[in-house]
Amino acid sequence: MNLTHARVWRGTMPVQYLYTAGVAGERFFQTLRRRGVLAVTRCAECQVTYLPPRLYCERCFADLSQAWAEVAPGGRVHTYTVVCEDQDGHPLDPPQVVAFVRIDGTDGGLIGRLLRVRLQDVRVEMPVDAVLAPPRRRRGRMDDIVGFAPRRALPRRRTP
């Protein structure tokens, strides 16, 4: 960028902040960490199951704080992309396959990397299961789910 002829002020934005997971997020991440399943909320009126869980229904605005359920961390690849650039626009080598997985029994889903699959074998609507970090390594964060792998490719003994 040729800015040599112009007076410019270069700067960084050293902004530090917190983001609160909230009541719903706390329950989701603690449930994931402790038991390896997904906590969801259900609106009986609208017949919508929220994942990520929310304390309110975005359609009828009902309070869902007492409407919790749990589902297994598996579903179908609703869509996916092959990410070839990092956050600064530099090439990613190798590229990463990132998918939105529609989790079974919910109207929502989770975003994660696809693992243990060749790129040419990835399909929309392909069944996948979450690959979880070992229980001791889980920290109650999204990366407790390492990624998603094709259902058949998972080892038989699943993490609890």
Add this chain to the structure above:
Amino acid sequence: MSDRVAVVGAGEVPLRPLSPRQSYREMGFEAATRAYDDAGVTHQDIDSFVSVCEDFHEGTSITDEYTPDQLGAVLRPVHTVAGDGLQGVAAAVMLIRTGIADLVAVEAHCKTSNILAHEQVLTMALDPSYERLPGITPHFVAGMEMRRYLHETGAPEDAVAMVVVKNRRHALSNPVAAYGEVLSPDDVLASAAVCAPLREREISPPADGAVVLVLASEEAARRTPKPVWIRGVGWASDSPWLAARSWGQASYASLATQMAYQMAGIAKPDQEIRFAEVDDTYAYKELQHLEAAQLIPRADAARIVLEGGTRRGGRLPVNSSGGSLGMGYCFDATALYRTAAAVRQIRGEAGRAQVERAATTGTQRGLNQIEDCEL
């Protein structure tokens, strides 16, 4: 009292990849000067001002601290909108229809060349607990949306490439566009994958710019030389949660256009609309938005684009300004560039970019789509 509202003035600075000499305030001043001149008014005639810009994009915060002297609005009624430029237009329409103001200036700007880490700003627009993936470009959201759109409609990637070819070519006839170019579909398809199937040339390249529009009540518009009437406005925001949105369809744009059509009394948009400016931040979005706006039957957009139906000389010219792909993407100001282009079309002042039937007498109906799509 009439509740009709018109755009009576439009002014912009040419979109450019770099503008090292001018500050964005000076760009705003230039755009405002042109818009007021176009409307035949002075800054003192304007009753209220709306400025559209968002924090962090250009390394500033509390955006309203950076307005309003460039609009001639010091010690005057001003409010800022952190959203799309068209939401600024909607705010102006409401100010006028409620009788609060007769003349309103709407401004939007973005000096994209000041943004040295755009992807980092975009990433911060994703929910940190569930949606941010470390180390990858935030365009991954668009890559996934494009895949699902192609999957649901069966549209070929050639059609997406053709949107780029068309809009870049259209931009050659628009003096304020930054990225006019003659490309072949193969040039687009050969560009690097960013988040496959999304390619580099299918992402609108950034450009610096500033736009000001002047809106007027019917009474005030009658005193100006070239009013263009706003028949309808509509807007809708989708769920902020990626997991709750449709990945294949632009539901927000369906709702926004239905609202605008209802206000305008448009029953058959595909027959009544003469030309359209729709969002093409990513090339596939143009196809998705044409379907959502009922301008083309669902899943037919690809075929019609491939057949040339959306070219300037086609049945429904789309983005004859060049769109974001051809003019350059200027964040929240993008939509106002398109509104200014639509105003010129309807006045018959679009020069080489002129669409034939846009300026005929009788029903003058252009579509400038309002929507809320953050990524």
